Amino acid sequence: MTPEAVSPGTVRPGGRTARVRSAVLRAAGDALAEHGLAGLDLADVALRAEVGRTTVYRRWGTPVGLVADLLADMAEQSLPRTETGTLLGDLRANARLVQRTLADPRQGALFKSVIAAATCDTQAAAALHRFYEIRVSEWDPCARQAVERGELPEGTDTREVIRAVSAPLYYRLLTTAEPLDEAAADRAADAAAAAARAGAFVGPAR
Amino acid sequence: MTPEAVSPGTVRPGGRTARVRSAVLRAAGDALAEHGLAGLDLADVALRAEVGRTTVYRRWGTPVGLVADLLADMAEQSLPRTETGTLLGDLRANARLVQRTLADPRQGALFKSVIAAATCDTQAAAALHRFYEIRVSEWDPCARQAVERGELPEGTDTREVIRAVSAPLYYRLLTTAEPLDEAAADRAADAAAAAARAGAFVGPAR
Numbered sequence: 504m505t506p507e508a509v510s511p512g513t514v515r516p517g518g519r520t521a522r523v524r525s526a527v528l529r530a531a532g533d534a535l536a537e538h539g540l541a542g543l544d545l546a547d548v549a550l551r552a553e554v555g556r557t558t559v560y561r562r563w564g565t566p567v568g569l570v571a572d573l574l575a576d577m578a579e580q581s582l583p584r585t586e587t588g589t590l591l592g593d594l595r596a597n598a599r600l601v602q603r604t605l606a607d608p609r610q611g612a613l614f615k616s617v618i619a620a621a622t623c624d625t626q627a628a629a630a631l632h633r634f635y636e637i638r639v640s641e642w643d644p645c646a647r648q649a650v651e652r653g654e655l656p657e658g659t660d661t662r663e664v665i666r667a668v669s670a671p672l673y674y675r676l677l678t679t680a681e682p683l684d685e686a687a688a689d690r691a692a693d694a695a696a697a698a699a700r701a702g703a704f705v706g707p708a709r
Numbered sequence: 710m711t712p713e714a715v716s717p718g719t720v721r722p723g724g725r726t727a728r729v730r731s732a733v734l735r736a737a738g739d740a741l742a743e744h745g746l747a748g749l750d751l752a753d754v755a756l757r758a759e760v761g762r763t764t765v766y767r768r769w770g771t772p773v774g775l776v777a778d779l780l781a782d783m784a785e786q787s788l789p790r791t792e793t794g795t796l797l798g799d800l801r802a803n804a805r806l807v808q809r810t811l812a813d814p815r816q817g818a819l820f821k822s823v824i825a826a827a828t829c830d831t832q833a834a835a836a837l838h839r840f841y842e843i844r845v846s847e848w849d850p851c852a853r854q855a856v857e858r859g860e861l862p863e864g865t866d867t868r869e870v871i872r873a874v875s876a877p878l879y880y881r882l883l884t885t886a887e888p889l890d891e892a893a894a895d896r897a898a899d900a901a902a903a904a905a906r907a908g909a910f911v912g913p914a915r
Binding site: 538539541615616619621623628631632635663666667669670671673674675677678679680690694695696697698700701702703704 | 827837838872873877899907
C-alpha cells in the first residue's frame with residue numbers, strides 16, 4: 504500500500520494525478536453511457552469530474568482520446584480470471600462475468616458506446632482491440648490448462664475458445680431485444696466448451 | 710413478372726416509387742458506409758440519389774427513418790437459405806454468406822454503421838432487431854430439418870443454433886483487427902454444429 508492508498512475501490516493510489524484521471528474517466532464513462540460518443544464533450548466531462556477544463560483538454564485532447572484512455576483503464580481494472588479446476592467451471596465463471604457486465608445498465612450502455620465509437624474512429628478501434636486482447640489474455644490460461652489436463656485436444660486455439668464464450672453474449676446484446684440473463688451466459692459457456700471438446704478450435708483453419 | 714419489371718438486380722419492379730426508394734436507399738447505404746450515422750444527411754442523400762429533396766424529407770423524415778427503411782429493404786433483399794442436405798453443409802453456407810458480406814468493404818462498413826446507429830437510437834435498434842429476426846427465420850429450417858433428420862437432439866432451440874453461427878463473425882468484426890476469412894467462417898459453422906450436436910442448445914435454459 505502506498506501512503507496515498509485509501510480504501511480500495513474508492514480512490515486509487517498514486518496521488519493527485521491518479522485521482523484526477525479516475526474522476527475524469529468516471530465522468531467520461533457516465534457521459535458515454537448516457538449519450539454515446541456524439542454526446543461526449545470535454546468541457547462537460549471536466550464539469551462532471553470537478554476538474555479544470557484546461558487539464559482535461561491538455562491531457563486527453565479529444566473525445567476519442569478520452570475513450571482510448573477509458574478503455575486502457577477498463578483493461579487495467581478488469582477482474583482477474585477465476586480458477587475452478589474444470590474448463591466448464593472456468594468458462595461459466597467467465598460467461599457470468601461478461602453477462603453481469605453487459606446486463607448492468609451503465610456498463611452495458613458504456614460497452615455499446617465504445618463499440619459504436621470503434622466503428623467510426625481508428626484510434627478508438629485500436630484501443631477497443633487492445634482491451635479485448637488483454638481480456639482474452641487474462642482468461643486464456645483456463646483453456647490452456649484444459650489442454651494440459653487433457654480436457655481439450657492438443658493444438659486447440661485457446662484464445663478462440665475464450666472469444667467463443669463472449670461472442671454470443673455480445674451478439675445478443677447488439678442484435679436482439681432479448682434479455683441477457685444467466686441462462687444465456689451458461690449456454691454460451693456450455694456451447695464453447697462442447698465445441699472445443701469436439702475439436703472445432705484445433706488449428707488455425709479447418 | 711409485372712410490366713414494370715426490368716432485368717433483375719438493376720431496377721426492381723413497381724414503377725417510379727420503387728425506383729426512387731431503391732435510389733435513395735442505395736445512396737443512404739453509401740453515405741452510411743462512408744461516414745456512419747453522424748454523416749447521414751437527407752439533403753446529401755437526395756443529391757446522391759438524384760431525387761428531389763422534398764421527396765426524401767417527406768417520405769423518410771429523419772436520418773434514422775432512412776436507416777430503418779434501409780434495414781427493412783436489406784431484410785427483403787437478403788439471399789434465401791441454402792439447402793445442402795446436412796446441418797454442417799447448411800451452416801457452412803450460412804457462415805460463408807455472413808463472412809463474405811461482412812468482409813466486403815462497403816457491406817462491412819454499412820453493417821458496422823447500422824449496429825452503431827442501433828446503440829444510440831431505439832427506432833434504429835428496433836429495425837435492426839427485426840432485420841436479424843427475419844434473417845434467423847430464413848435460416849432456421851436448416852436446424853429444424855437437422856432435428857427431424859436426427860442430426861440434432863429433440864428440443865434444440867434451433868434459432869440459437871443459427872445465431873451461434875453468426876455471433877463469432879460479428880464479434881471478430883467488432884472487437885478485433887483480425888481478418889474475417891473463410892477459415893473463420895468454417896470454424897464458426899463447425900463450432901455451432903458441434904455445440905448443437907452435444908445438446909448445448911437444448912431447452913431454454915440449462
